[in-house]
Amino acid sequence: MKGNSIFVLVVTLAILGLPTQVQARPRPTPVPIPTGKVGRVIVQRAPNFGSDLFIRLSIDGKHVANIPRNQHYGGVVAAGRHTLMAIALPNTESRRPTSMRLTVKAGQVYIFTATWSSDRLVLVPSTYYMPTARANR
Numbered sequence: 001m002k003g004n005s006i007f008v009l010v011v012t013l014a015i016l017g018l019p020t021q022v023q024a025r026p027r028p029t030p031v032p033i034p035t036g037k038v039g040r041v042i043v044q045r046a047p048n049f050g051s052d053l054f055i056r057l058s059i060d061g062k063h064v065a066n067i068p069r070n071q072h073y074g075g076v077v078a079a080g081r082h083t084l085m086a087i088a089l090p091n092t093e094s095r096r097p098t099s100m101r102l103t104v105k106a107g108q109v110y111i112f113t114a115t116w117s118s119d120r121l122v123l124v125p126s127t128y129y130m131p132t133a134r135a136n137r
Contacts, residue, residue, distance in 0.1 A: 036106065037078060037079045037106045038076045038077060038078055038079060038104075038106060038107075039076070039077060039079060039104035039105060039106060039107065039108045039109065039110060040074065040075070040076055040077075040108075040109045040110065041059070041073070041074070041075055041076075041077055041082075041084070041102070041104070041110050041112075042072060042073065042074045042109065042110070042111045042112070042129060043055070043057055043065075043067065043072060043073045043084070043086070043112050043113075043114060043123065044067075044072040044073075044111070044112070044113050044114070044126070044129070044130050044132065045067060045069065045070075045071075045072065045113070045114050045115075045132075046113050046114060046115035046116075047130075048115075049069075049088075049114060049115060049116070050069075050088070051069050053069075053088045053089065053090070054066050054067055054068040054069075054088070054089055055067040055086050055087070055088055055089075055114050055121070056086065056087050056088075056089050057073050057084070057085070057086050058084070058085040058086075059075070059077060059082055059083070059084055059085075060082055060083055061083070061085075065135045065136070066089075066135060066136075067114070067135040068135065070132050070133060071132050071133045071134065071135040072130070072132050072133075072134060072135060073134070073135050074134055077104055078104070079104050079105060079106040080103070080104060081101060081102070081103050081104075082101070082102050082103075082104060083099060083100070083101055083102070084099070084100050084101075084102055084112070084123060085097050085098065085099045085100075086098050086114060086121055086123060087121065088121050093119070095119070095120065095121070097121075098120065098121045098122060098123060100123055110125070111125070111126045111127070111128070111129055112124060112125060112126060113126045
């Protein structure tokens, strides 16, 4: 009888202690969502970008961040047309900066992942945000 009582007690505790549903962890999303006539731009690094390199990012010719390993840039920009320019530093191979045009719509979030295509840095549109520390200017 003693063994049966312990079994009942263990089962009861297990039932009371377990959640009734197992919830999947949501994918991380960038917050906060911009409001007003602005959008949010995030530039993150591919995991294999290079540990001894950082990305110098400019928007409309203005330097906004140096992005080292395990960090990203996240900023708010006015709605409208903008030019993003990125270069990997140190630039020992005299590569030209990568430049792209972006038309920002109010309230939208634009995520780009900096990666390599052959030997050229490219900013690839992404739907996945990898949370890392925010880069300082």
